[in-house]
Amino acid sequence: MTDSLRSSSNDTLAPASWLQQSPAEMVDAFRNFRWKRSATDLQSALASDDAAALASLFRKQWKSLGPCKAKRKQAAWRSHAELLRTQLKTTLVETHPEIVTPWADLLDRAVTDSVEVSRNGEAAALATTAAAVADQFARTPLLMVDCAPEDQLVAALQAIAAVDVLLLSGGHLPDETLLALQWGLLRDATTLQQLGDWPDADDEAAASRKRLLGELSCLLGSVFTDLSGMRDLSRLGRSMLASELDAVTDSDGTPHGRMLNVFPQLLATFARHATICEQTEQKFLPGKSEERYRQLLERGCALTDDSGQLALSTCSPEQWIPVLQTAVGMLPDWKKQAWARSTLASLPGNDEAASKAADKRGFAEEESAATHTEWGEVTCLRNNWYPGSDRLAVLHGRADMQLELNVLSTPMLRGVWKTQIQMDNQPVSLSDNWAVMCWHNVDSCDYLELQQRIDGLILERQLLLSRNDHLAVLIDTVKTEADTPLSLQWTLPLTDGWRARPANGERHLVFQKPGPLRVLPLALPQERVHKADGELTADDQAIHASISGQRAICLPVMFDWSPERRGKFCHWNRLTVTEERRVLTPQETFASRIRIGKHQWMLLRNLQHSGKPRAVLGQHVTPETLFADFHRTGEVDKLLEVHYGEE
Incomplete structure (x- = not known):
């Protein structure tokens, strides 16, 4: 060389x-x-x-x-x-x-x-x-x-x-x-x-160089047809681009988390290459790489909100929107793809063709708008492809993961989810290695469960986003085998403009602007007159939540932003859970009933596993985690069931 x-x-x-x-x-x-x-x-x-x-x-x-x-x-x-x-x-x-x-x-x-x-x-x-x-x-x-x-x-x-x-x-x-x-x-x-071919890149700078050299090889090989060897140069360039596309995306096209900050540059390379291939009537990418690129575009759309902000990325909408619009608009059949139509129509300054295609065909789409890659350490829970969608995204490749929550497409949480744990009054350092224990992508909700094991302590993190009810639940469970004091604290970063006020005499938070939105600390008594082992507060920068206890603690926080439930009566309380007629302790299980207006839900989180069914609210249940909707008719709709050992 x-x-x-x-x-x-x-x-x-x-x-x-x-x-x-x-x-x-x-x-x-x-x-x-x-x-x-x-x-x-x-x-x-x-x-x-x-x-x-x-x-x-x-x-x-x-x-x-x-x-x-x-x-x-x-x-x-x-x-x-x-x-x-x-x-x-x-x-x-x-x-x-x-x-x-x-x-x-x-x-x-x-x-x-x-x-x-x-x-x-x-x-x-x-x-x-x-x-x-x-x-x-x-x-x-x-x-x-x-x-x-x-x-x-x-x-x-x-x-x-x-x-x-x-x-x-x-x-x-x-x-x-x-x-x-x-x-x-x-x-x-x-x-x-x-x-000839460039060696595999060992860092992002070298990878960017290889992608651009691949793009340039295809470009020059396509325009200099009078020069000997240019057909081979084009073929080599396509091979380099296909290799790099495979290196930075999962099998479904989701980019690795480390690529999100440079996603505009990555996609721009392939969009420019697609333009050259279209104008010179050259093959775009070899083999299955064309489908992988199409999937990359779909995942890019899923990670983009109505303002054009790319989830979990520092790049601005001004950098991202032109690239995404160009790349998606170049797909020969983009008007037939609901995800493409809905994305282009919802972006600021959308073109007339996108609006007409959306108006004509609607936004019906059977495929989920959610994205998850364990390999890429990225998960984006999203309720639908429509403008004004809800989104809960995490970048779980670090101890304090990156978190984003968009409610009706309005950013609410954005930044580092700081977590502090103490065991026996000593701080516990989290690692960057989160194991994915469970991923559910069903009609009722999207759900992610992560876990860390550190020096005899287990931290389990659960994220749930409803597809239909405009609510999300964040849960951390900390467990240890010893009867040891435990404490857990969160800091959830707020975006600009969100201001909270405590409810009168109650522990939940109410956000009016840009809201409305309520935050409910389900593990704490609702009325402040009752003693609690934790707290929920907010300032201009963040929401702060905490819980303490012995051996096993659970911190569940529910976010509700449904316009239908705005201003409605709100109440939650802990539930009694039994096993063979024995009332279980807080170290063994957590259960809560939540009522907002005419809607009722139940959340069950078993902290210890005995292998025996348990009873709560007249229901005999075996799951480790259960989130259910209780209808006024008495019918129970189990939105999420996670059983022990389920992956």
């Missing part, structure tokens, strides 16, 4: 300034490439030593590939350039401003319609900007020995930008500028051809 890089770098280096060469020297530089014998027009231009004729030939080739009068083709190439421009401006402008800023400015000008360039006198400004960028590009090899991954990434992005400039504005560039960009791209294509 090193020898290939040295060879390609040394044999095809440009002079100190490409633009200072004579026309004959420019033409001579193109003779070093391996052209196909079938490229007779090109061979004639090279033989004539006529730089103007050579530039005219290249200009015609770019014009045949680039935007024409067809609106769809124009929009496709402009989307390609805009995705690249956004990536340059949002990810690399701070670290490489001297390189990124001129290219971003050039792409801004290139995206402008050719007619507007002529009418507004922008051609001269475009040519001036392009000349400086082209001269620098011709003197910068794509890959140098011992080059840092981020520098190689920037070089690859420059090459992709050069293609966009030639496609969109080649007709407005002076001959010497066009030849400089052309020569630099041919040099990079030759380098990639000599390099």
Whole structure:
């Protein structure tokens, strides 16, 4: 690999300034490439030593590939350039401003319609900007020995930008500028051809580099059809992209949790590649990778709320929305997919086509909008695909996991779920290893159960989101074999604007704005006149909950934001649970009945397993966890049942 890089770098280096060469020297530089014998027009231009004729030939080739009068083709190439421009401006402008800023400015000008360039006198400004960028590009090899991954990434992005400039504005560039960009791209294509496949990446910077080199290989292999070996280069690029897609996604397309902060860049690479393949009539990805990419798009939509915020990610909607809209909109049958229609229609600034498709076909979709990957350490509980959906998401690859709760698509909780445990008055340190014990994805609810075992202590965490009732339940259970004092504290981070007030004489919290929403501490007595072994409070930044006890403690907190139940009477109380006529202790089980307006639920959480059925509210039950809806008719609808040993 090193020898290939040295060879390609040394044999095809440009002079100190490409633009200072004579026309004959420019033409001579193109003779070093391996052209196909079938490229007779090109061979004639090279033989004539006529730089103007050579530039005219290249200009015609770019014009045949680039935007024409067809609106769809124009929009496709402009989307390609805009995705690249956004990536340059949002990810690399701070670290490489001297390189990124001129290219971003050039792409801004290139995206402008050719007619507007002529009418507004922008051609001269475009040519001036392009000349400086082209001269620098011709003197910068794509890959140098011992080059840092981020520098190689920037070089690859420059090459992709050069293609966009030639496609969109080649007709407005002076001959010497066009030849400089052309020569630099041919040099990079030759380098990639000599390099071959890139080794597996061991970190995200190296992985990003490999994805971009795969994209660039496909791009150059598709546009330089007169150059020998370009078909193999395209095939190699597709293989690299497919390999990286497989490395960062689960079998259902869900991205690994570590990828969420760079999801826009990841998806932009594949969306640009899809544009090139569509316009040049090339195969997109090999084998089953195309279906994996389609699944990735669906999971990306499931992780996106109505504001365009990607769950569990630091990227902004401004970074994410254009990429998602472009990628989903390029699916040939997106109008037939309910998840695609609903997502595009609900995003800010949705286009007319998305709205019409949504209005015509509706949002009916049998497939769940929830997402879960144990391998990727990401779970997103979501009640439906409709705008205004509820979402509860966690990134469970760390001790204090990342948590988000959206109620009617309004963010309420967002940030780190801090957990503090003490055993025998000594703090217990949690590990980053959460074992997934149970995942339910059924018509009534989505449910996740996680567990940690630390030095004789067991922590079990349960998350439930109702599909129909606009409620969620968070539960932590801490158990130990010894009769030891235990305490548990939560800090749940609030988003801006949420303000709570305690209910009069009661322990639950009421949020009015942007609410309405209630938070119920089910393990504590409702009335404050009764002594409690815990507390539920809130400030402007977070909700704080705590519980203490001996040997086994359970902290269940219920969130209710149903508009139908707004302002309705609210009551909850602990229930008596028996086993063979013996009343069980709080260390053995927890049960509560919750009433809000006309609705009633029961929550049962058995803390110790005896293998015998237990009785509560006239029901004989065996599950470890039960969440049931009690109808006024006396009928019991078991929304969730989790049995011992169930996975």
